[in-house]
Amino acid sequence: MRIRGLIHMIELDNKIIGIKNYKKIDFFYFQNSQMSVFKRYLYIGNWIDIEYDDSKMIRRGPYSAYVISYVNRLEAHGLHDHIVYYDKKEITSSLYEFLGSLENTMFLDLEMTMPPYNFKGKGFRTEVIQAGFIIFDKYGEEIMRYRNFIEPSITKTLSKRAEKFLGITNEEFEANRIPYIDFYNDFKEVIDKYNPAIIVYGRNDILVLNDSYLLHNVPSLKDKTRYVNLCQIIKTHYELRNDPGLFKLFQIYYDNEDIQVHDAFNDSEVTAKVFEAFREDILYKTKTKEIKECFD
Numbered sequence: 001m002r003i004r005g006l007i008h009m010i011e012l013d014n015k016i017i018g019i020k021n022y023k024k025i026d027f028f029y030f031q032n033s034q035m036s037v038f039k040r041y042l043y044i045g046n047w048i049d050i051e052y053d054d055s056k057m058i059r060r061g062p063y064s065a066y067v068i069s070y071v072n073r074l075e076a077h078g079l080h081d082h083i084v085y086y087d088k089k090e091i092t093s094s095l096y097e098f099l100g101s102l103e104n105t106m107f108l109d110l111e112m113t114m115p116p117y118n119f120k121g122k123g124f125r126t127e128v129i130q131a132g133f134i135i136f137d138k139y140g141e142e143i144m145r146y147r148n149f150i151e152p153s154i155t156k157t158l159s160k161r162a163e164k165f166l167g168i169t170n171e172e173f174e175a176n177r178i179p180y181i182d183f184y185n186d187f188k189e190v191i192d193k194y195n196p197a198i199i200v201y202g203r204n205d206i207l208v209l210n211d212s213y214l215l216h217n218v219p220s221l222k223d224k225t226r227y228v229n230l231c232q233i234i235k236t237h238y239e240l241r242n243d244p245g246l247f248k249l250f251q252i253y254y255d256n257e258d259i260q261v262h263d264a265f266n267d268s269e270v271t272a273k274v275f276e277a278f279r280e281d282i283l284y285k286t287k288t289k290e291i292k293e294c295f296d
Contacts, residue, residue: 002072004049010042014060017042019050027065029058031241031296034068041074041085049073069292070239095237096282099275102228104143106196107275108133109267110205113152114162126208127152127215129162129173131183132265134272135196143194146186147265149177153215165262180216191224201246201271202231230271234278238288240295246270252290253277 008025009018015035018025028050030038049072056067074086111130128150135143157170166173190196200206206227213220234244250270251257254277281287 001054001066002049002051004047004073007042007044007046007048010044011061011063012039012042014063016060016063016065017048019048027063028052029060029065029067031067031239033235033241034071034239038071038074038086043076046074046076046085092237092282095233096279099279099282102197103138104135104194104196105272105275106133106135106190106194106198107268107272108198108200108205109264109271110208111166111262111264112204112208113155114159114165116159117161125154125215126211127154128180128183128208128212129158129177130166130264131187132263132268133190134265134268135190135194136272144190145265146190147263148183148186149173150183151177151179153180167262180212181218184212184216184218188221188224191221198225198227199230199271199275200227201229201267201274202243203229230275230278234274237278237282238291238295240292242295244291244295246274248294249274249278249291252287252294253281 003019003021003026005019005021007017008020010016012035015030015032016027017030018027050068051070051072052066052068054066057064058067059065070088071086072088073084076083076085109132110128112126113129115124129152130147130149132145132147134145137143158166158168158173163169163173206229210220210222213222231243231246234240234249235242238244246267247270250273253274277287281291
C-alpha cells in the first residue's frame with residue numbers, strides 16, 4: 001500500500017509518525033535503520049510518500065502503527081520555496097549509474113583463520129588463509145580468475161574449526177598453500193595492471209586484508225585499492241533491518257537452493273552473480289518484495 005500526505009504528529013522515541021488520511025490519522029512505524037536516516041527531516045507539516053504493508057502492524061505506546069516498507073519521497077513546501085530532502089527514485093537511478101560506471105571490477109573473497117573451539121577471551125588475530133577473485137572488464141567480459149591458499153604467520157596449522165568450515169584437512173592445506181608474499185605480489189600486480197573497483201561482501205575482508213600488510217611488514221596497498229561493500233549497498237537500497245546473507249540472496253535472485261560451500265573463489269563467483277542480479281532488480285524490482293520479507 002502507498003500513502004502520501006502531511007505529517008500530522010511525530011513521536012521520535014516510539015519511532016512513530018501520524019499522517020492525515022482524509023478525516024482520520026493513520027500511524028506508521030520507522031524501523032531503526034530507517035529512523036537513523038530520516039529523523040532529521042521529520043517535522044510536522046512536511047510531506048511524506050511511503051509504502052507499507054497493510055497486514056503488518058506493530059504496537060508502540062498507545063499507537064497501533066503500520067510498518068513502513070519504503071520512504072519514496074520526503075519534502076517541505078513553503079510559501080516561497082520547495083525543498084526535497086529525499087527522493088528514492090533519483091537515488092535509485094544514481095545507484096544504478098554508479099554500479100555501471102565502475103569500469104574493471106574485481107569480486108574478492110577471503111577465508112580466514114579461526115580460533116579453536118575451546119578458545120575464550122580476546123587476543124586472537126585473524127589472518128588470510130585463502131584468497132579468490134575474478135575480474136571483469138567494463139563490458140562484463142572475464143579478464144582473469146585467481147584462487148590460492150595462503151600460509152599464515154602466527155599459527156601455521158588450521159584449527160579444527162577452520163578445517164570443518166573450509167572442508168579441508170591440514171595436510172591438504174599445507175600441500176597447496178603459498179607464502180603470503182607471493183599472494184601479496186600477485187595482488188599488487190593485478191591492482192597496478194587493472195586498477196579494478198574491488199567488490200566485497202561485508203567489511204571484514206577489507207579489515208583483515210589491510211591488517212595483513214602490518215602483520216607481514218609489507219607496504220600497504222590501501223591507497224591503491226578502492227572497495228565497494230556490496231552488502232551495505234544492498235541493505236541500504238532495500239532498507240533492510242538486518243544484513244542480508246550472500247547465499248540467501250543468491251537463492252532468491254536465481255531460485256537456486258544449492259548449499260553453500262566455503263571456498264574463497266566460489267564465494268567470489270557468487271558475489272559477482274548477486275551483483276548483476278541486484279543491478280537488474282534495481283530497475284525491474286522483481287525480487288524486491290521477497291527480499292524485504294526474508295531479511296526484515
